[in-house]
Each structure stands twice: as C-alpha cells, then as structure tokens.
Amino acid sequence: MVTGGSSVRVAVVLPCYNEEAAIAETIAGFRAALPDAMIYVFDNNSRDKTVEIARAAGALVSTERQQGKGHVVRRMFADVDADVYIMADGDLTYDPTAAPGMVKLLLDEQLDMVVGTRQHQAVEAYRGGHVLGNRLFTGLLSGLFGRSFTDIFSGYRVFSRRFVKSFPVLSAGFEIETEISVHALELRMPVGEVATAYGARPEGSASKLSTYRDGWRILKTIGTLYRVERPVLFYGAIGALFILAAVLLALPLVMTYLDTGLVPRLPTAILVTGMVIVAVLCFFAGLILDTVTRGRREVRRLAYLSHRAPGA
Secondary structure (H helix, E strand, O other): OEOOOEEEEEEEEEEEOOOOOOOOHHHHHHHHHHOOEEEEEEEEOOOOHHHHHHHOOOOOOEEEEOOOHHHHHHHHHHHHHOOOEOOOOOOOOOHHHHHHHHHHHHHOOOOOOOEEEEEOOOOHHHOOOHHHHHHHHHHHHHHHOOOOOOOOOOOOEEEEEEOOOOOOOOOOOOOOOHHHHHHHHHHOOOOOEEEEEEEEEEOOOOOOOOOOHHHHHHHHHHHHHHHHHHHHHHHHHHHHHHHHHHHHHHHHHHHHHHOOOOOOOOOHHHHHHHHHHHHHHHHHHHHHHHHHHHHHHHHHHHHHHHOOOOOO
C-alpha cells in the first residue's frame, strides 16, 4: 500500500479456532480488499482443517499452543512486523471491504487505533444478551476511566505499529479487547471508530464466547485494570468506606462520652480505632502505588514514542 509517496506495510492478522467453514472466504475477502497486504492466520489448537485450508488459501500460518485469544494476540503482536495491523476474527462475521477505509482513516489522521463498531441486521449475528452486556460494560468502562468506545468488545480493529509494539499483552482470553481499550485510554492515544457490518456466522461455525464465564472474566479484568491504573481512587474508595463505617460506629460513643465522660463500649472503640488505621493505610497504599503506576505508564509511553506515527 502506498501513501504520501512511501510504502506502508499492512498485515492482516486472523486469530482462529476451528474455523474451517469460514477461513478460506475470510482470507479471500481481505485479499480482495487489500491486495498488497500480508495475511497471517494464527491458529489456536484447531481440531478441524482450519490450518490446511488457510495454507491452501495462501495465508502465512502460525500456531499458538496456549489456549485463549489473549495468548494468540500476544503472539501475533510479537511475531508480525508491519506498519499497520488489521485484526479480525477468522469466522467471516466482519466485513473485509471496510478494511481499506479503516486503514485510510488511521493513516490520514495519524491515529493509533480504529475500532470497527458492529452494526448488525440479523438477530443471530449478535445475540440480545451480548448487546446488553456490551452496553453495560461499555458504560462501566466509561464511568471508571472517564472515556470509552462505542463497542469495546469489537474484534475488528486497525492498529499502528507504535500501538502494537508498546502494548504488553497480559490477558489470556476474550478480555483482551478490554485490555486493548484501556491501553489506548491510559496512554491517551488518538483513536477513531468506523461503523462496520457484522454478519451471522456461516453454517458449521460456532461462537467460542461463553456469556457468563467470559462475562465474569471481563468484569474481573476491568476491576483489576482499575486497581492497577487508578490506585489512588481504588484504595481511596476502600479507605473512605472504612472511615464512613468508623464514623457511624463512633457517633454513639462520642455522644455517651460527652454526656457521662465514660466510654462503656471499649471493644467498639478499639474497632473504630483499627478501622481508622486501616483507612489511613489504604490512602497511603494508593499514593505509593500511584507512583509505581506512573513509572509504568511512562515506560509504555516511551516505548510508544520510539516508533514513528502512522503515515509519517
């Protein structure tokens, strides 16, 4: 792909698991949309013919033995060398024809990530429970981190090189999209969104997402990321709860002391004192960990700045 007189290396990376019904057509769709792009398939222990079909379709195939999409994304970002990365599932649910426009937006506006927000027509493409869960988690992320995306769980994304090479993937499963979103928000990267069609899976392809198990893992990931990235607010909130409880317990003791000059409920007084001490420790823990978080963020920012802007 050529832009501004220079060649831009574009890589399409497709995480796959048992997608023999869709992988060939997915590869063909991206090859037609982006003829100059390299297409990589990262297989995650498929038990069907996904690998053979992908190789026959001309894709470069690698295998990630650790099960889980997060492990696959970590391997993809480590092994593939490109200027622009397009990540999409290999199940034919995402529209390959949207990719050139997403790449153009990333390059023209020098963005670091463009998210393909899913627009679906068929009910079977995007179940109602998943739509509701997406809205709830998107709202939660916005409330905790101040900003969010329209569709934080979209698997269709275009990345700059500096995003990919500054992103320390820690997630193991489907919570990877949440971690990607928080990485962009915390480093205040320029990002964009493009509405893209989201279709039903072809016959023979099944969703690997478990609504309740993966929903719980995503919720835990959001909580963990908030604790790590916002330690002052996280531990400060815990400390504030201890202080509030201590005040409520102490009020009757204070009133009794003012009336009689005595403290008849000594165990309660000791409990209140302990709760205040724990609250103070929480506040100081948050302050100390905030310094650590700031250092980690600076390291990620320096890794981010070590690569040129897309299209530059």
